[in-house]
Every structure is written in C-alpha cells, then in structure tokens.
Amino acid sequence: MGVMSEPRWLTDEEQHVWREFSVATRMLQAHLEGQLQHESNMPHTYYEVLVALSEAPEHRLRMSELADARKSSRSRLSHAVSRLEANGWVRRESCPTDKRGAWAVLTAEGFAAIKAAAPGHVEAVRESLFGPLTAEQVVALGEISTAIREGLSPRCAAAAAAAEAESACAGEVPEESFGVA
Amino acid sequence: MGVMSEPRWLTDEEQHVWREFSVATRMLQAHLEGQLQHESNMPHTYYEVLVALSEAPEHRLRMSELADARKSSRSRLSHAVSRLEANGWVRRESCPTDKRGAWAVLTAEGFAAIKAAAPGHVEAVRESLFGPLTAEQVVALGEISTAIREGLSPRCAAAAAAAEAESACAGEVPEESFGVA
C-alpha cells in the first residue's frame, strides 16, 4: 500500500450495474439450484455432468474432457463422479489405451434420472432467465457473456473457440439432447 | 410425468445464450473469488458483509437487514458473522429495544481489512467484467440484470424497488464507500 495513488473506483453507473448483476446472478443461481434440488434431488453441478455425458458419443467421456467441458476442476469432478457413481447414475471404466485415464459412463439409471429432471429444469431456465427478457436482450446477453468469457481466459479463448467451431461443424450432438446444462 | 406433452425445450439460440451465460458467470465468479481469497484472504461473501456494514449508518446493521441486503440466508449470515467475529472484523451487539435482535457492528480492524481489500477487488471487477464490454453493453447488462432480478422476486420486487428508491432519494451513503460488493 503506502504511497499509491487513489485507486480508481467504479463509476456510479458501473457500480449500479455491478450490484444488479451480482444480485441477479446470485438469485438466479439459487433459484435454479433449488428447483433442481427439490424436484429432482440433485445439485446443478451433477445435472450438468449428466447432461454432458448424455450428449457425448456412447454416453461416455474421459474425466478431463468432462472437467474441461464445464470449466470445472478435476478434483471437483472426481468427487462429483464418485457421488454420481454411488447413486448408480454413472459408472467408471478404466481406459485400456491409457492406464492412467478413466471414462465416466452414463448408466441407464443416470439417463432416466436426467430425462426426468430435464423438463422441470428447462422450464425453470426459460421462465426465470428468458421470461423477463426481450428478444434483443437475449441476443445482447449472449454477446456480453461471450465477451466476458473470452476476456477471462485469454489463452484458452483460442482453444475454446476452435473446439466450439469444430463441434459446431461436426454436428456432434448424438441421440438425444436435453437442451440445457 | 405420464401423459404429459413433449416439454418445450429451449431454442438453439436460447440454448447457446444460456450456456455462454452459465459458463461466463461461473468463470467470473471463480475469478473474483480467487482474487479476493489470494490477495486479501477472505471469501467474497465476507467481503460483501463488510462492505454492507461499511456503508451503513454507524457501521452497524441488524442481522436481518444484512441478510436481506445481499439476498443471503439468515443462517449463512449467522455463520459468516461468527467467522468475521472470530477474525475481529465484526462485533455482535444485542439490541436493547428488541431482545431477540442482534446488531452486527464493523470494528476498526474490519474497516481496515476492507479498506485494504477494496482496491484490488474493484480493479478485478473493472478488468474482468467491464473491461471486455462496450458502453452500450454495460447499459444493457444493467437492464437485463434488473429484469431478471425483478422476475425472480415478484412479491419482493415492489418492496425492493421501494427500498432502493428510498435510499436513492435519501442519499444514505455515509462517510466512505468502497464502490463494490
């Protein structure tokens, strides 16, 4: 500290926007988390794991792929998959080509669980997020989110964009997609 | 379940916006949390409590006011204040007029702690949130956030708006404001 110049505070408008944003995202998160927890008895994180698996070829993904897909830490995923495994929704399989690796595989029960959970969750997202927004605001929110995301991962941005482009071109989505993660 | 019609999924665009939004907010939150934790050794929640207190008249707030201000649960606040109290940043005082009630009071150490933490946090917010956005996007984000927030608390919306208007009119902000929570 010491002899540093007065830090640059936020402008009144930035301040206001930041607080609105902060409260809104917190409330939205809590709302969706609660909905999922109540109606389907699973935390949002687990739901996202199941969705990612349900969209993957053969309903299986390497642990790291799963982690990267949702920007989750490996540790968190390991814990999460352990829990999902205990629930019988996911099964681990060791990778024959790389003995360090492990696959997370969606079980039939897991597929059923997400299938049951999805409609309510999607409905909640549509209602709480898209409901109060105009069409233009939805577009704007998408652009804003992308800008923030890219700003946060300068080096990952290129890779992420590449991956997205690839998957967009390849049209990966298999079998059935639950529209939301 | 049973005989219900095919649930309405999200459109492709909604899907895309939702995922971008989801990832962006998660990353932003993690980024800010990490910055605060590393540079000032406090979680964002605690920072917000300290900010709220620092902006309150006499640096004191009833537990419930504190909870409502940031849409936090009473339980969480109680735990948080206990922790802050252990750190010497906040002190509890029983309320003479309502013997059930309790005040949370910012201590001198707490004030110093937040004063030290604020510049780095504000800088992080400006850089990661406002940095990548255009002026119009900032305005749009504010409106979007407000719309979402109001949509989420239909009955609270009126009260919240009233409270905000009141505080805006009254010009409450005392002594020193740290521009960010």
Add this chain to the structure above:
DNA sequence: GCACTTTGGTTGAACGCTCAACTAGGGGTA
C-alpha cells in the same frame, strides 16, 4: 393473564468445493 403464532436469530450435521499432497502411468532422453 394465558395460549398460539410469528419473527429474529442460532446451531449442528450433511454436503459440495477448494487446495495441496499424492499415486501412477506415459513420454522423452541418454
């Protein structure tokens, strides 16, 4: 005055996340 409900707040257990330490297999070099 006496019950009943509501409100303000706390507590402890269960749970998910973070962080750092750790195991173990892969890949390179000599």
Add this chain to the structure above:
DNA sequence: TACCCCTAGTTGAGCGTTCAACCAAAGTGC
C-alpha cells in the same frame, strides 16, 4: 535400462452453504 518430468486422476482435510431443528422474545386473540 534408468532417470526425469509431465499428465490423469484420486484423496482427505478444511471451509462455506444448506437444511432442518431449535430457542427466545414479540405480537395476537381471548
């Protein structure tokens, strides 16, 4: 082969949040 480093993933402790149960003081009705 031996060595070294990197990568994939797991583990356990510490911590914050949630949830439900709980207590005490205010109101409320009679």
